[in-house]
Amino acid sequence: MKTIKRSKEDLVFDIINYSVLGFFLLIVLYPLYFVFIASISSPNDVVSGNVIMLPKGITLEGYERIFKDTRIWTGYGNTILYTVVGTTLNVILTMMIGFPLSRKYFSGRKVIMIVLMITMYFSGGLIPHYLLVKSLGLRDTAMAMVILGAVGVFNIIITRSFLESNISEEIEQAAAIDGCSPFRFFISMVLPLSKSVMAVLALYYGVGHWNDYFKAMIFLNSSEKFPLQLILRSILIQSQNLTTMTDDITQAEEARIIAEQIKYGVIIIASVPMLFLYPFLQRYFIKGVMVGSIKG
Structure with a gap:
């Protein structure tokens, strides 16, 4: 050759x-x-x-000081729970919304997309958001970390584009002739053929849940419900405050050095799980992003 x-x-x-x-x-x-x-x-x-x-x-020593705080394990457990449950709900809802919006026969889909896209540029603000969460009884509950922001409009656009390109209406019509209902078609055909875009959604939503601390800081009061990021933030702030709690120059310098070491340890503890997860999703991630990209 x-x-x-x-x-x-x-x-x-x-x-x-x-x-x-x-x-x-x-x-x-x-x-x-x-x-x-x-x-x-x-x-x-x-x-x-x-x-x-x-x-x-x-x-x-930095890791030893961090892991001596038992709140770390509580935070890990909470974050894993919020990430797994929240990401599962996110992916399911996004697929359920993206599929009908990808069908040309679905009446009103353009209007619905316009309404959804408006929310990308305008919001009611933090105070109305907080009052709404409080009135719904979600304040200081784990559900607030899972339900709030359950669907991202940008991810709906990616999903819609992917399904338009890969799930033709001819396949759906052929399945309907064989007696397949729309729900069964979605479960038996759409989901198995959408593994790549679902992996992209899982990565996007999963990283968002893992790194999220703002919702917990606003809506959670009970420390036993805090996610890992909020607990790591409090540990870092406490270690940095040690430098201002003493007038002894030597002790202040030691506290500053300890805070510096804890800072790097906190970054590693918070980042490593996501870094290990990405290689397993990389193959689907690249394919899903390329195929589901927005087309003009």
């Missing part, structure tokens, strides 16, 4: 292309790498700028 001979221009292009891509890859990866090595390095070396490429004075 003959191989195509590459010209010098092709080689030069490949060298430039890989060099540029490698440079941007380093820009993205190095901050993540630095946070990790800083979290296991001596705080004195980190503060003095001696930690650049390799950890120095390796210590796990």
Whole structure:
């Protein structure tokens, strides 16, 4: 089998292309790498700028201080619960809304899309939102973390575009001739053929639930319902406040160093689960984004 001979221009292009891509890859990866090595390095070396490429004075004291707080495990449990239940509800509702909007025979779909898109640009504000949640009896409940923001309009647009491109009306008509009801068609045909876009939705919604602390800060009062992000935030604030609670310069400096170490540990603890999840969804994520992209 003959191989195509590459010209010098092709080689030069490949060298430039890989060099540029490698440079941007380093820009993205190095901050993540630095946070990790800083979290296991001596705080004195980190503060003095001696930690650049390799950890120095390796210590796990920052992680020990963080995990000594039993609230961490409560926060992890709450966040996992909110993420799993919330993401499942998000994906189901988005698919149920996106499918009828992708059908040309669905009357009023353009009007519904306009109404949905208006909510992307205008909102009632925080105070009306809070009063609504309070009147519904959702304040200081786990349901507030799951139900609020259950559907994202941008994700509906992605889902609608994907279903328009991949689930033709001819397939639906053929299924109807065989006696398949719309609900059964949605369960038996649409969902199995939409794994890629569902993976995209799960990643978008899952990351949003995992990183969300603002809703908890506004609507939750009971500490046993706090998600991980809110608990980590309180730990970080407490450690930073130690520097202002003493007039002793030595103690204040020690407290500042401890706060610096805890800061990097908190970032790692909050980020690692999502970083481990992404590789498993990467294949579906790329396909879903490309196929479900907005077309003019």
